[in-house]
Amino acid sequence: YRRVKKVLAKLNRSREFVFVNDGSHDQSLEVLKDLSAKDLGVKYINFTRNFGQQAAITAGMDHSSGKALITMDCDLQDPPELLPELINKWEDGYDVVYARRSHREDKLFKKYSAILYYKILQKFSDIEISGNIGDFRLIDRKVLTSLKGMREKSRYLRGMVAWLGYRYKIIDYKRPERLFGDTGFSLLKMVRLGMAGILNFSLLPLRLGLVIGLVTIFAGFGFLSYITYDMLIYDTIYPLYKWLSVITFIFTGFLFILVWIMAEYVGQIYNETKGRPIYVINDKENFENEYEDSYSKL
Template identity: 45%
Template structure:
C-alpha cells in the first residue's frame, strides 16, 4: 500500500540557532508516524544573513527527506511559504514557523483532522495577543476585516496550518506580488476546522516580524480581499452632496420666505461644497475602474470546483462536435 506524502514547509529567516532543535523535534514526530505516512521537509531560506543556509545544507546531507531552497535576498515570509507550496509534492501540506513557536507535537492532530475530511486545518492560538495594546489592535483589526471582507477569514491564526493538495493547487494559481495566504486559503472555500492550542515562545532571538512588516501584512489582508477603501470616496461624496443640498435649500427658503440677506460668498461656498461632493463621486467611479483592473491583475481562479460527477474536461467539451449522449438502462 502506497503511503500518503506529507510536506512540511518551514520558512526560515535568520534562525540558525533553532534549526537543529526544530529538526530534532520534527524528527521525533515524523518517526512516530513513519509507519503510516511518508514525509518531506522543505526548508525555505528567505535570504538569511546568518548561517541558516549552512545549517540547512548540513541537515540535507544527513537526511534525504530535507529539501532546501535559498532565496537570493529577503522576499518576505508570505513569499517563502508560497515557494514552499510551489515545490511541495505532498498529499497534504503543513506550514509552520522555524522559531519553535508552532509546536511540532501538534502535527499528528493536524493529520488526524485532515483524515476525517477537513481540507484545511488551522491551529488557533488560545492566547489572543500578549499585552493590552497588542490585544486591542488585534481585536480591532479582525473586527474591521469582518466588516469589509466578503469572505470569513479566521481569527487568531497564524500560518500554522495543514491544507490538502487540492487547496494548494488553487493557491498556486494565484501569483500575487503581496499575498495574504491566510485569506487566500480561506478564499478557496474548502471545508475547514480548528485545533485550539497555545503557541510556544520563540526558542531564541527576536521575531523577524517588525512593526512595519506586521502593518504591511495587515494592509495586504484588507486591500487584497476588499475594495472597500476605494468606496470610501462614494460615502463621503454622498454625505457632502446631501448636506450641501440641505444647506442650499435652507438658505434659499430663508432668503425668499424670511427675507434674510445672505452675502454672495455664502451662496458660492455652499455651491462649491456641493461640487466637492460631486468630485468625490467621480473619484469613486475612478476607484471602481481601478478596483476592477486590480481584481483582474490578481488572476485568481474564477471559481473553485470541489467535486465533479460524470466529469469531462473543458478542452474535450470544446473539441467535441457531437452532442453528448448518456445511455441509461431502465429498471
C-alpha cells in the first residue's frame, strides 16, 4: 500500500485501492480494516472463504470505478514502480497494457514448466497469449465492461482479456524475488489454472485424443504386419493371443484417455449450468455508492 501510494502520489491523479481478502487466515483483514479507516480511498472486499485467485481478481474488477484499472499481486513481485509506465502507454491509446516478466526469480521447475505451458497454449489455442504474462496488467474501462459480460465459472483471465481482441502493448520487466511469506498458489492451483487455460481456449485435448488414437491404430497394425511377415517368411510361430492382448490393452488405455477428456469438458459444462456465483462477499468497506452486486450472482 505504501509503495503504491508513493508512486501514485507523484502522478497527481485520483485513485482508489480495492483489496480482496480471499479467505486468508492471517491478520490481512485487520490490516485492511485499519487502512480503510485511515484512508477512504482504500476499499476492501472480504470473501466468506477462499474462492481462488481468478475469482478474487474478478471481484476487484467488478467493484472498481476508475477509467482504467491495474491488477497486481500484493506480495510486491509486481513492482509498483512500473505503474507510471503502464499508465503512460494507456494514455498513448492502448486499451490493455501487459507487464511481461523478462526474467523471473522462480524455482527451476516453475520457470520451465511455465515456458512449456505457454508454448503449448500458443501453438494450439485460438488466441494470442504471450509467454511470461501473468495478471499484472492495466485495462481500460471499456475492456472491463466487456469482461463483465463473460461470467464463466472456470476463469482464465489472461485468456479472456486476450480473446476480447483489444489493442494492447507489452512492457518487459524483471520480476524480483518474493520478499516475505510463502505463496498460497500451490502446484495444484497452478495445474488447475493451466487446465482452465487449455480447456477454455484450446481444442488441444480433443485433438490430442485423435493423434493418440491414430498412433495407437498404426502401432497395432504395425505389430500385426510384423507378426504376419515373420510367420510367412520365417515360419516363426507367435502366440497370437499375446499380441492381441497387448493391442487390446493399448486401445483400452486410449479409451480411458478419451473418457477423461470428455469428463473434463462435461464437468465444466456441469459447473456452468449450476448457476452458482463466482464469489460470495462476507463484508466490504468504503464503497460509498453501494455496488449493485448483480454480476457476482450470475
